Amino acid sequence: MNYVITPTPQPGVAVAxxxxxxxxxxxxxxxxxxAAHAREMGIDPSNSSPxxxxxxxxxxxxxxxxxxxxxxxxPQSHDFQHEIELVVAIGRGGRxxxxxxxxxxxxxxxVGLDMTxxxxxxxxxxxxxxxxxxxxxxxxxxIGLLHPASRIxxxxxxxIWLDVNGERRQEADLEQxxxxxxxIIHHLSRxxxxxxxxxxxxxxxxxxxxxxxxxxxxxxxxxxxxINVKII
Ligand code: MN
Numbered sequence: 203m204n205y206v207i208t209p210t211p212q213p214g215v216a217v218a219x220x221x222x223x224x225x226x227x228x229x230x231x232x233x234x235x236x237a238a239h240a241r242e243m244g245i246d247p248s249n250s251s252p253x254x255x256x257x258x259x260x261x262x263x264x265x266x267x268x269x270x271x272x273x274x275x276x277p278q279s280h281d282f283q284h285e286i287e288l289v290v291a292i293g294r295g296g297r298x299x300x301x302x303x304x305x306x307x308x309x310x311x312x313v314g315l316d317m318t319x320x321x322x323x324x325x326x327x328x329x330x331x332x333x334x335x336x337x338x339x340x341x342x343x344x345i346g347l348l349h350p351a352s353r354i355x356x357x358x359x360x361x362i363w364l365d366v367n368g369e370r371r372q373e374a375d376l377e378q379x380x381x382x383x384x385x386i387i388h389h390l391s392r393x394x395x396x397x398x399x400x401x402x403x404x405x406x407x408x409x410x411x412x413x414x415x416x417x418x419x420x421x422x423x424x425x426x427x428x429i430n431v432k433i434i
Contacts, residue, residue, distance in 0.1 A: 213259045215291070215312065215401075216266050218347040218427065224291055224309065227399030229257040229343055230390055231287075231316055235380050235405025242408050252381045252389045255333050257316075261343040262401075263431070265315075270432035273341050275415050279319035282413055282433070285406035286364035286372050286421040288357070289314040290383055291348055292400040299391040304384035305356050307396065313362070313423045314345040315431065316403045320412070343403070346422075346429040356383065360424030362407060366417055374407030376423070381405075 214223030233253040234240040240247035265271040275282055293309025316337070323336035357376055364372040381389070386404060390396065413419065413433050422428035 210260065213262050215262065215345055215348045216264060217310070218349050224348050225399050226259040226262060226401055227397045229259055229261060229401045229403065230394070231255050231257060231337065231403040232381065232386055232405040236374060236378050236407040237380060238374070238408035239406055239410065242410070247380060252386060254390060254393065255337055257338045257343050261338065261340060263341050263344040265344040265429045265431050266347045268430060270418055270420075270430040271344065272434045273317065273344060273431050274434055276319055276339050276341070278335070279321055281319065281321035283318045283320040283410050284364055284366065284371065284413055284419055285316040285318055285410050286362060287314050287316050287403045287406050288362060288376055288379075288423055288426075289345060290386070290402040290404060292387075292396050292402065293398055295395065295397040297391045297395040299387055299396070301384040301388045304387035305351075307387055308351050308356065308383065309398075310348045310350040311354065311357060311426055312346045312348045313421060313426050313429050314343060314403055315419065315421065315429060316406060317342045317344065318410075320410075344429055344431050345401075346427050349426055354425055357423070357425060358382070362423045364409070364419065364421035366411075366413060366419055368418075371411055372407050372409035372421070378407065379404060
């Protein structure tokens with residue numbers, strides 16, 4: 203059997219301290235998972251349940267070196283924004299996963315950027331339309347080196363931050379997540395059958411804002427390293 207056209211390459215995330223890669227199956231994202239960010243988006247954080255959206259697997263941009271990796275300013279937007287996030291890598295598939303068992307499904311953790319065409323998201327929200335054009339576009343998911351849970355454990359606290367051109371824009375602690383990693387896996391697995399290779403971007407703290415061509419984005423999470431991106 204031959205494919206009638208050449209299959210696209212399998213997207214993968216480099217694993218820290220090895221030459222191995224984690225093959226990406228799907229990318230799920232959580233919206234409004236820090237109260238201060240929900241408020242800055244004009245949403246009451248107290249009456250929400252987790253909301254999910256997704257990005258294509260090939261939206262990832264490996265951004266694992268100290269040298270910034272290029273991310274193109276996307277078309278059809280004049281308000282391209284950064285969202286620094288903890289990313290969970292799923293190593294074992296399942297559905298209807300209870301919170302108490304959820305961490306058994308986690309392979310590792312890293313830091314990522316949920317890049318967003320905020321103008322398109324705001325318009326979509328007003329009209330009750332889908333978020334795909336705002337969230338699921340090419341190069342919209344820069345991602346750092348993946349750290350196995352077998353080595354670093356399961357972070358529940360630690361600083362998360364993002365600088366633009368050396369100026370701090372986002373700063374919070376993972377313990378401020380409204381929905382913890384087990385909560386997220388539990389809720390997500392009621393809607394979708396999780397598979398090995400899935401990534402979950404867990405939501406961003408407050409301080410999101412626009413970037414422009416030439417900006418250098420540098421962010422990180424304690425114990426998970428840094429991510430470096432240049433907007434071109
Ligand atoms: Mn986000």
